[in-house]
Amino acid sequence: MARITLDLAHSYRPNPQQDSDYALLPLSMVFDDGGAYALLGPSGCGKTTMLNIMSGLLVPSQGRVLFDERDVTRASPQERNIAQVFQFPVIYDTMTVAENLAFPLKNRKVPEARIRQRVGQIAEMLEMSGQLDQRAAGLSADAKQKISLGRGLVREDVAAVLFDEPLTVIDPHLKWQLRRKLKQIHHELKLTLIYVTHDQVEALTFADKVVVMTRGRAVQVGAPDELFERPRHAFVGHFIGSPGMNFLPAQVQDGVLAVAGQRMPLPRALPDGALRLGVRPEYLALAAPGQAGALPCAVARVQDLGTHQMLTATIDGETLKVRCAPEQVLPGEGGTVWLQVLGEHTCFYQNEELLA
Amino acid sequence: MDLVLDSIVKRVGAQVWLHGIGMALQPGAVTVLLGATQAGKTSLMRIMAGLDEPTEGRVRVDGVDVTGMPVRERNVAMVYQQFINYPSLTVADNIASPLKLRGEKDVARRVRELAERLHIEMFLQRYPSELSGGQQQRVALARALAKGAPLMLLDEPLVNLDYKLREELREELTQLFATGDSTVVYATTEPGEALLLGGYTAVLHEGRLLQYGPTAEVFHAPNSLRVARAFSDPPMNLVRAQATLGGLRLPGGTELPVALPGGHGNDGGDVTLGLRASALRLHARPGDVAVQGTVELAEISGSDTFVHAATPWGELVAQITGVHYLELGSSVALHLDPAQAYVFGADGALLLAPARPGRN
Numbered sequence: 001m002a003r004i005t006l007d008l009a010h011s012y013r014p015n016p017q018q019d020s021d022y023a024l025l026p027l028s029m030v031f032d033d034g035g036a037y038a039l040l041g042p043s044g045c046g047k048t049t050m051l052n053i054m055s056g057l058l059v060p061s062q063g064r065v066l067f068d069e070r071d072v073t074r075a076s077p078q079e080r081n082i083a084q085v086f087q088f089p090v091i092y093d094t095m096t097v098a099e100n101l102a103f104p105l106k107n108r109k110v111p112e113a114r115i116r117q118r119v120g121q122i123a124e125m126l127e128m129s130g131q132l133d134q135r136a137a138g139l140s141a142d143a144k145q146k147i148s149l150g151r152g153l154v155r156e157d158v159a160a161v162l163f164d165e166p167l168t169v170i171d172p173h174l175k176w177q178l179r180r181k182l183k184q185i186h187h188e189l190k191l192t193l194i195y196v197t198h199d200q201v202e203a204l205t206f207a208d209k210v211v212v213m214t215r216g217r218a219v220q221v222g223a224p225d226e227l228f229e230r231p232r233h234a235f236v237g238h239f240i241g242s243p244g245m246n247f248l249p250a251q252v253q254d255g256v257l258a259v260a261g262q263r264m265p266l267p268r269a270l271p272d273g274a275l276r277l278g279v280r281p282e283y284l285a286l287a288a289p290g291q292a293g294a295l296p297c298a299v300a301r302v303q304d305l306g307t308h309q310m311l312t313a314t315i316d317g318e319t320l321k322v323r324c325a326p327e328q329v330l331p332g333e334g335g336t337v338w339l340q341v342l343g344e345h346t347c348f349y350q351n352e353e354l355l356a
Numbered sequence: 357m358d359l360v361l362d363s364i365v366k367r368v369g370a371q372v373w374l375h376g377i378g379m380a381l382q383p384g385a386v387t388v389l390l391g392a393t394q395a396g397k398t399s400l401m402r403i404m405a406g407l408d409e410p411t412e413g414r415v416r417v418d419g420v421d422v423t424g425m426p427v428r429e430r431n432v433a434m435v436y437q438q439f440i441n442y443p444s445l446t447v448a449d450n451i452a453s454p455l456k457l458r459g460e461k462d463v464a465r466r467v468r469e470l471a472e473r474l475h476i477e478m479f480l481q482r483y484p485s486e487l488s489g490g491q492q493q494r495v496a497l498a499r500a501l502a503k504g505a506p507l508m509l510l511d512e513p514l515v516n517l518d519y520k521l522r523e524e525l526r527e528e529l530t531q532l533f534a535t536g537d538s539t540v541v542y543a544t545t546e547p548g549e550a551l552l553l554g555g556y557t558a559v560l561h562e563g564r565l566l567q568y569g570p571t572a573e574v575f576h577a578p579n580s581l582r583v584a585r586a587f588s589d590p591p592m593n594l595v596r597a598q599a600t601l602g603g604l605r606l607p608g609g610t611e612l613p614v615a616l617p618g619g620h621g622n623d624g625g626d627v628t629l630g631l632r633a634s635a636l637r638l639h640a641r642p643g644d645v646a647v648q649g650t651v652e653l654a655e656i657s658g659s660d661t662f663v664h665a666a667t668p669w670g671e672l673v674a675q676i677t678g679v680h681y682l683e684l685g686s687s688v689a690l691h692l693d694p695a696q697a698y699v700f701g702a703d704g705a706l707l708l709a710p711a712r713p714g715r716n
Contacts, residue, residue: 042518043488173591176664180653183684198518204656204679224656225679241658242523282659282677304572305551307634307675323659323677 001192002159004031008063008073010049016061023049025216026063031160031194036186038195038203041213041239048164050213051196055162056080067159083161085152087168089144093137097128100136101150108155122150125185141169146178153185160192167202179205200240212236228280229345234352237278243310245278246320248341250348259341260295260316267293267342276349281310281321283345286328286337293342299335313337357418357506357539358383359404364413366399366563373399376413377565379558384536386555388571389543391586395560397543401509404541406430417507433500433538435510439492441484447471447495448480454503470498473532490521497525501532508538512545526552547589551575559583576712581704584630590662592698593636595629595669604629604699608668612645614697616707627707630698633662635710636674636690644691647672654682665690 009016009026016022024046031037039047052058053065056077064073072080083104091100101119110118123129126146131139136147145166152161167175183206186193197203203210204224212220212227212235219233220226231237237245251258252270259277287294297313297320304326311322311330320339324330331337348355359381366374374396381387389397402408403415406427415423422430433454441450448467455463471477474494476487484492493513500508513529514522530553533540542553550557550571557571559578567574567583578584584592597604603614604627612629640646649665649672656662661680665672665688674690682688699708 042520176653176655176662179655180664180684183653187684200519201655201657204658205653224658225681228658228679239520242519244520280659303552303554304575305548306572306575307632310552 001033001190002067003033004054004160004192004194005029005066006031006050006053006063008053008060008065010053010058010060010062012061019216022216024053024060027218029211029218029221031192034190034192036183036193036195036206036208038197038207038210039213040197040200040203040210042198044215045213046216046218047196047198047211047213049216050211050218051162051164051194054160054194055082055084081157081159083152083155083158085148085161085163085166087165089141089148089169091136091144091147091151094135096133096135097123097139097147098132100147101132101154104151104155118154118156122154125153125188126150126181142171142174145169146181149178149182153189153191156189158191160194163193163195165197166195167197175202182206204240212239214239230347230354231278232354234276234278234349237280237347237349241280241282243281243321245280245347246284247349248277248315248318248320250275250277260318262295264293264342267346270348270355271350273350275355277341278347278349279341279343279345281323283343284320284322285340285343286322286324286330287340289338291338291340294338294340296336297339299331299333299337301333302330311337313339358416359507359539360416361400361404362414362416364400364403364410364415366396366403366408367411372563374403374410374563377563378413379565379568381539381541382556383539386533386540386542386553387568388550388553388555388557389541389560390545390547390550390557391560392545394562395586396563397560398511399563400560401434401511401541401543404507405432405434405509431503431505431507433503433505433508435493435496435500435508435513437512437515439484439489439496439516441492441495441499443484446481446483447476447487450484450495451498451502454499466502470502473501474498474528490517490525493517493525497529504537506538508540510540510542512543514549515545530554547575547587550587557587559586561586577706577709578698579706581628581630581700581706584698584700584706588632590633590673590675593631593633593670593672595631597627597629597699599625599627603694604697606647606669608647610645610647610669612697613694614699614708616699626702628700628704630700631672631692631696632698633673633675635692635696636663636672637692638663638674638676638680638688638690640689640691641693643693645694646689646691649688649690651682651684651686651688653684654680656680663688663690 007028010024011022041047053060064071098119102115105115123132195206211218214235220236227236227240248259252272257264257266295315297315300314301312303310309324311324313320361379364374364377391397403410406425409424414421451467451470452463455466476494554571557574558568559566561582567579575587597606604612647667647669649667652664654661654663656679661676663674696710701707
């Protein structure tokens with residue numbers, strides 16, 4: 001196992017001039033030994049580029065990759081000693097489940113007794129002990145992908161295991177069970193795991209630390225609660241949560257905060273100039289008319305979403321989403337509702353970055 | 357438009373795909389066809405469009421029998437899962453095609469208007485292949501709207517998009533549909549999508565129509581266990597129970613005080629308790645009933661944490677707002693207000709649903 005250090009950038013074109021020329025903008029990042037990480041972002045954000053650089057499929061156009069203290073920037077995937085699990089099952093159909101699981105160990109001449117022990121352990125974790133002697137060919141797509149996961153996890157001496165959207169082919173109703181397996185396996189095996197996905201549930205459930213990416217930039221590395229409570233970049237606020245964070249333009253001058261034409265005392269020290277106020281739909285509460293830190297908004301829509309109500313309100317051409325309890329009494333369309341935009345959960349952003 | 361389906365049966369070989377479906381669509385509103393894959397959503401839509409003919413039954417539009425009338429003679433717009441556009445035409449020409457076909461004047465202005473409504477006005481001179489999946493689907497939607505058809509059919513149009521894009525487009529679609537210009541039919545496998553679209557929902561299961569009504573009503577008062585299952589995400593927690601004088605006896609001996617309708621209270625018969633994940637909480641309130649369990653996984657979606665726990669009642673899922681960490685294998689108490697209970701009889705019919713806030 002290894003601690004992985006990235007200090008690099010990557011561009012698919014020569015002589016990158018501007019940010020948009022980079023698939024991966026200059027970054028330095030450390031993945032701790034034994035940690036569970038997810039790389040999360042929309043398609044085209046650079047997460048797969050980052051994974052391929054770690055695995056050795058891609059040499060970064062500048063900078064280096066360290067596994068512990070060793071420079072592996074130009075080392076092949078084999079030389080780096082990593083295991084990989086892909087979107088679709090990569091297994092040998094003619095072999096049994098046990099032979100498939102044993103294959104990466106046999107290749108490395110691990111003693112027979114040790115192979116049996118390890119294959120037994122992995123099969124047990126994946127609840128496949130009863131299928132060890134079955135041929136892989138006859139198994140369902142789910143079972144095949146479980147074998148792929150097992151093959152990725154079977155070696156104890158790998159520097160890291162890299163997963164590229166491994167649950168894509170899994171039936172939605174079975175996904176949570178495999179998420180649980182992966183979580184348990186990380187607890188038991190203490191391997192360094194790096195997991196690429198565009199699905200927030202997968203990333204936030206699996207990882208201790210999530211790297212949120214957009215347009216070639218890693219905008220925050222944080223635990224799931226940090227991403228939810230204190231998004232360090234406006235994109236994280238938007239991307240995490242459904243719906244994401246609400247934003248309102250604001251202006252600070254001479255110790256006064258102006259939001260949607262309303263002047264409010266500064267809730268805390270903020271620099272002068274234009275900024276954006278961010279508050280999540282879960283934290284936006286109804287307030288008494290005229291209450292400090294509240295704004296009068298027009299009700300555009302109230303939706304009964306079954307387990308809660310979603311209130312859509314507008315002020316000054318901006319839209320706010322508010323998640324309300326099912327029993328909350330709300331005014332109808334066109335009515336006015338006061339919303340508490342200032343509170344302990346309110347964040348402020350300048351140039352997209354969180355103001356501490 | 358007024359679309360009525362009368363006892364629609366579709367047989368393909370020895371298989372029956374649709375079992376006598378009858379419904380009158382609410383004119384000018386959205387009807388969601390909700391069901392798992394193979395429920396019959398696409399088969400039914402193809403019959404509504406005139407792409408397929410039913411084996412038995414009639415389709416009536418504004419009182420006129422149109423069964424067997426081919427799609428090109430009907431005025432229907434369709435949007436599919438796959439992003440279907442004319443690859444050799446620019447975005448502008450794609451959107452313009454139905455307008456030109458109708459010989460409309462002022463085509464350029466209409467194209468621009470529609471493109472603006474779907475936020476693709478900056479791509480008008482590009483070709484579909486130069487656009488992302490989300491943008492391509494916007495083009496297909498704009499073209500469908502350009503048709504101005506009184507009937508618009510959408511078959512899981514957002515399923516191939518990332519969730520943030522889905523969120524955005526769903527929001528926009530809800531607003532577009534709200535104009536009431538067309539009768540809209542929208543097929544989905546996702547209960548959450550049905551709730552966001554609102555309108556009316558028809559729950560389909562293995563080629564049968566189980567329930568049709570205003571979306572919120574179907575959600576809050578599913579008439580059977582099957583509807584409750586189909587219209588719940590995460591799946592409704594189901595617990596086997598016995599009816600008693602005071603309510604229900606649950607596995608492990610817990611008594612749940614609920615008032616079953618007359619005749620069910622004292623027979624000791626088998627019933628099923630249904631609990632939505634959102635009805636289970638980590639913190640107790642007065643009057644709650646609790647069950648102890650072991651955490652199997654805490655799934656975090658950002659806005660919610662879904663706690664899976666093994667309990668004497670069986671495997672339960674609780675939906676808790678916000679991000680919460682629960683160690684695998686740790687013990688947890690789940691609390692519930694008995695007033696949140698659904699109860700289904702041995703035949704699967706609904707006996708009791710929670711009272712809806714603000715209604716009697």
